[in-house]
Amino acid sequence: MALREPAWRTFAAELNAALQEERGTTERAATYLLSPYGARMNRVLLAGTLSSPETIGKDPSQPFWRTRLVDPTGTIPVTAGAFQPRAMAQLQAVPGPRTAMVVGKVHLYRGNDGTAYISVRAEGFRTIDEATLRGIYADALAQSLDRLDLVQKLVGDPTLADDRFDGRPAAWIRAARESALRYPTADRPGYRAALRAVLEVVEGTRAVLPPASPAAAEVRVVPAEPSIPPPRTAPSAEERAQESTFLDLLDELVDNSSDGYADLKELVQRLAEHGMSSEMAEALLDRLGEEGVVEEPIVGRLRRA
């Protein structure tokens, strides 16, 4: 099940402290940014002051806009290009600075010297008033503290079982474990202290103002093990023969059906007549499905992909 990625409630400081990227190996896999605060983010929701947008790039057929979002913890670039037409139109529409909420995907660009540049590719904007901003900060602060607590506990005792964090999303526990592992020396009490500015904005004792330029975080990074996909052994002659029997019978059933699909149960029955057990047939179906030869768009109904 490819669930939609939730928009992690976060702040500029967390994004700027995140240096670890996780790329999926499968086709169209999502990319995640792992933060020392215990988030494994693909999509984020941020709020703050957006500066005037500027266009970058010279090609007028490939418009690309950039702006900066400032929150009580720091600054983060926000971009929108031709692939986000609605976000781009909304970004261009307001020339001056404004208070806004941004939903978008995190993007990590690593320069030649290895420096990481994090930005957010906007999918949606909304201009908001100060009360709404403080509401969003209240959520984001509570969730950030929850996540920091989780990582801190796991740094203290990495063997703690998942059920010790009852009520926390499974995705958070997983992210916290990885975060504890990959950022062993991150200054988490320092991150927590920096969130005081957010608390004061929620309380109304601090104005929503751009902060002084944040100090670069000192973080030691343990590089991720490169994940190698398991080697695929070439199918044997016997497996090839089974595959061709499978596909021949599939084609027969498809030809004789009114809707262009072969019934899985019928196919398994026919294969049994050819001496193939239902387990073997299922395994074969899995393999052919993975290889993209056969598909099952309706449960129990098969066709050639």
Place this chain on the structure above:
Amino acid sequence: MVEAPLTNEPGEVRLKDLRAGDVPVHIVARVVSVERREYTRPADGRRRPFLAGLLSDGTASVRFTWWDPPLNEEIGRGTILRAQNVQVREYQGRPEVSFSFRTRVAPAGPADLPKVDSSDVPFRTISELRGRSEGFRLEARVVRVAPKTVTVGAEQRQVHEGILGDGTGLLAFSSWSDFHLTPNEAIRIAGAYVRTFRGRPQLVLDEASIVARIDPGRLPSIESLQPSEPQSLAKLEAAGGSEWAVVEGIVVALLPPSGLVYRCPTCQRPVAGGLCTEHGSVQGMADLRARLVLDDGRGTVTMNVGRPATESLWGVTLNEALERLRRSPDPSLLESSLAEEVVGLRLRARGRVFPDDFGLNLYPESVERVGVDVPARARELRARWEGDRGAP
């Protein structure tokens, strides 16, 4: 069916005890659902009829296939059969039965079914009922119930749909027999079974089910069985949906098709190219809808919002949307305008939540804009901040 009525012979197996194997068995069961189908042999194109459906004897339900069934006899929902020399197979870890030319099938009566009411079957709680189950008793309170008319084949039937609760969870039910259920009463149910409907368990009651009123004091109050506070979307995702949930979050996206849509005047299905998939060429009726993605930072849910809620969130009525379309004939402008208006809104919604391949779908009974009590949240966060500082 075969000529001589068979007597109650030894060796009769209850459906819950069926195991796949070479030994043919003897069963007595009631047809729960049945469909007449045909298999075409690819080799010579010969057609072979069969019946496929579900059998139940009150202890369990199993799928059945009946090859070359009698043509002139009515085998339908409710028919009770006695079958000897039945082959048992296993499919996806569940036993299935198949009637071949070797199987002797004869009509039977309710008295021939295994006696399974009262003390014979165990009590289950709602949280224990997952997937296909049968042969249990359940004590629960009716949280809501309403009649509904459905078309089954050529026939109009009334079904009573609702929700039961027992403190361990909520369970949707649909009753094909009228037990005169009313909200808030406490009941004990035997002879019902659980099937999966849109990825959620659903309790089905029919003529064979037994419903008894029990002391309502033994169950949690109806108020406590209904959700009132929003629950985390991550928890809802982990639970695979809910019969009745309250959720709260920020709208992070508007998914197509949203905005102005055209529906078949008969069945309300969306019309594509002037064609309804059921009713052919039709004059589509204009309607408004919005598919919103609600996000609470932990998980997401897609909400399918109908016309009244779309109008109120957008601030544009259907007639105004049509008028805008006449002025600038580009429907995507309408969708963009709707997106600008709804993305970023904080909403609270309640309704039924079903899972699918892309996550959860909520069919809202109510959708409302909500604000945040910022001073209260600030006090909460301050207390937590001070508490954390004191902690080691």
